[in-house]
Amino acid sequence: MDMRKLVGRNFARLRREKDLTQEQIEERSGISQQYLSGLERGQRNPTVITLYELAQALGVDHIELVRPSDEDAKG
Amino acid sequence: MDMRKLVGRNFARLRREKDLTQEQIEERSGISQQYLSGLERGQRNPTVITLYELAQALGVDHIELVRPSDEDAKG
DNA sequence: TTAGTTTATCAACTATAATATGTATTTAAG
DNA sequence: CTTAAATACATATTATAGTTGATAAACTAA
Numbered sequence: 001m002d003m004r005k006l007v008g009r010n011f012a013r014l015r016r017e018k019d020l021t022q023e024q025i026e027e028r029s030g031i032s033q034q035y036l037s038g039l040e041r042g043q044r045n046p047t048v049i050t051l052y053e054l055a056q057a058l059g060v061d062h063i064e065l066v067r068p069s070d071e072d073a074k075g
Numbered sequence: 076m077d078m079r080k081l082v083g084r085n086f087a088r089l090r091r092e093k094d095l096t097q098e099q100i101e102e103r104s105g106i107s108q109q110y111l112s113g114l115e116r117g118q119r120n121p122t123v124i125t126l127y128e129l130a131q132a133l134g135v136d137h138i139e140l141v142r143p144s145d146e147d148a149k150g
Numbered sequence: 151t152t153a154g155t156t157t158a159t160c161a162a163c164t165a166t167a168a169t170a171t172g173t174a175t176t177t178a179a180g
Numbered sequence: 181c182t183t184a185a186a187t188a189c190a191t192a193t194t195a196t197a198g199t200t201g202a203t204a205a206a207c208t209a210a
Contacts, residue, residue, distance in 0.1 A: 003123045021186060032169060037188055045122045047167070047197080048078045052140065063140035065127065096156060110198060112158055122167075122197070 005042035006065070007051070012040040014058050029057035080117035081140070082126070087115040089133050104132035 015025060022036040031053060038044045039054075046054070055063050090100060097111040106128060113119045114129075121129070130138050 001127065003127050007123055023186075033187080034170085034189085035168060037186095041188080045124050045167070047120045047122050048082055048126060048140065049120050050168080051123060052076065052078050055140075065123065065130075065138035065140075098156075107199060108157080109159080109200085116158080120197075125198080 002042065003065070004045055007046065008040045008042040008044070011036075011054060011058075014060065015040075018058060020058070025054070025057045029053045031057075077117065078140070079120055082121065083115045083117040083119070086111075086129060086133075089135065090115075093133060095133070100129070100132045104128045106132075 015022070022033045022040075025031065025036055026033045031050065035044065039046065051063060055061070090097070097108045097115075100106065100111055101108045106125065110119065114121065126138060130136070
């Protein structure tokens with residue numbers, strides 16, 4: 001189970017659904033665009049505080065880290 | 076919102092509900108008893124990978140980080 | 151009390167999360 | 181094609197996550 005990829009994929013998806021750029025997330029959260037780029041590519045292992053700050057920047061109030069189904073895990 | 080305290084309180088509660096010691100969690104997860112002590116006292120900011128390893132050691136497959144109610148936040 | 155178990159504290163250390171800066175690459179639009 | 185915006189890449193630095201070892205403190209039971 002690659003938590004980096006799980007978090008990265010979900011963050012990227014949510015950011016795009018809300019039509020926000022990495023720069024806009026940086027403005028809202030103070031987390032650098034370069035870091036966000038690495039995060040979305042599954043190269044980062046954020047702390048729970050960083051995860052919470054990202055959720056706030058996305059306007060999300062409920063973070064779930066669920067063991068993905070076998071089907072999901074394949075990709 | 077103090078994520079350290081939120082995670083620490085919930086981890087300690089779940090661990091006790093399952094009658095596990097910090098040492099037993101160390102055996103299962105490889106995360107040191109000293110670290111777990113600090114975590115439960117709200118002094119640690121774990122990464123998502125550490126959080127996932129802790130969840131596995133507890134036998135939990137669903138992690139939720141929810142913005143607590145005002146009432147909960149008081150304590 | 152004693153002994154055993156569990157948790158907390160301390161210090162030194164290693165690994166890596168996160169920042170800062172600059173730049174290169176990609177992508178979309180004219 | 182050009183241009184601008186968005187994203188990816190590289191490097192160096194700082195802050196802190198997490199380990200290790202030893203030990204102190206707290207708690208329970210005999």
